[in-house]
Amino acid sequence: MSMQGQIIKLISNDYTVFSNGLEYVCKSRGKFRNQKIKPCVGDFVLFDEKNNYILEIKKRKNELVRPPVSNIDQVIIVTSTKAPDFSSNLLDKLLYIVTFHNIEPIICFTKLDLLNKEEKRDIEFLIHYYKKVGYRVYLNTEIDNIKDLLKGKLTVFTGQSGAGKSTLLNHLDETLHLKTDEISMALGRGKHTTRHVELYPLFEGWVCDTPGFSSVDFEGMTSGDIRDQVPEFELHREECRYKDCMHDKEDSCRIKELVEDHTILPSRYQNYLKFIGR
Numbered sequence: 096m097s098m099q100g101q102i103i104k105l106i107s108n109d110y111t112v113f114s115n116g117l118e119y120v121c122k123s124r125g126k127f128r129n130q131k132i133k134p135c136v137g138d139f140v141l142f143d144e145k146n147n148y149i150l151e152i153k154k155r156k157n158e159l160v161r162p163p164v165s166n167i168d169q170v171i172i173v174t175s176t177k178a179p180d181f182s183s184n185l186l187d188k189l190l191y192i193v194t195f196h197n198i199e200p201i202i203c204f205t206k207l208d209l210l211n212k213e214e215k216r217d218i219e220f221l222i223h224y225y226k227k228v229g230y231r232v233y234l235n236t237e238i239d240n241i242k243d244l245l246k247g248k249l250t251v252f253t254g255q256s257g258a259g260k261s262t263l264l265n266h267l268d269e270t271l272h273l274k275t276d277e278i279s280m281a282l283g284r285g286k287h288t289t290r291h292v293e294l295y296p297l298f299e300g301w302v303c304d305t306p307g308f309s310s311v312d313f314e315g316m317t318s319g320d321i322r323d324q325v326p327e328f329e330l331h332r333e334e335c336r337y338k339d340c341m342h343d344k345e346d347s348c349r350i351k352e353l354v355e356d357h358t359i360l361p362s363r364y365q366n367y368l369k370f371i372g373r
Contacts (some may be wrong), residue, residue: 114144136162171278177206177209
């Protein structure tokens with residue numbers, strides 16, 4: 096007899112499946128290796144409750160490779176503004192990877208209390224800009240608003256190491272007691288405190304705190320795929336004289352004109368050029 100559940104934790108080769116309020120630690124069948132499929136956290140599965148084996152993996156609506164999580168409703172990109180310093184390159188890279196996988200990204204800025212007046216002004220300008228081009232943006236102090244975001248959703252928290260992901264989750268629910276660590280001043284980034292992928296029940300949904308990282312790549316994405324994730328480009332696509340313009344070497348490109356007059360943020364455009372190898 097098989098039951099349906101959702102994988103909420105993976106440690107080594109042990110998959111914890113949640114079903115009808117109970118947890119079952121299961122192994123994966125060898126047939127998945129032959130099919131070149133590996134169960135991952137977030138998967139809806141059929142499993143044998145007596146022998147504790149995963150029998151079938153249901154079709155995923157989406158998935159991320161890093162972290163390996165599937166069936167995600169939204170990704171909250173926790174973005175430090177100081178210690179470690181704000182990285183527009185990493186933020187934009189994460190935004191494009193998340194949207195490419197048909198997942199909604201949400202930006203959460205942290206550590207504004209560490210900024211001086213000028214730095215705070217710069218971040219407030221960026222917040223306004225990211226909102227203007229269509230992203231949802233929050234501060235880590237907006238706890239009640241973030242709680243509302245999580246209700247009934249599978250949410251992945253990710254971002255640069257030391258940005259404050261685990262700290263934010265602990266503020267959302269003190270019973271989580273996720274391990275946090277001090278920032279390594281020599282490296283300018285936090286020590287890796289999250290060791291495995293796990294979903295935690297929170298506000299009638301699930302949240303995932305992922306291992307922090309300071310670099311990530313556009314695995315499986317072409318230059319055209321990257322271009323198509325930039326909302327400013329999509330917004331003005333019809334104004335460009337070239338049908339399949341990459342907005343880099345073409346003469347009289349409308350996007351380049353909008354960068355020149357700062358309608359499109361130059362740093363966003365420069366990040367894009369780096370991403371496509373220009």
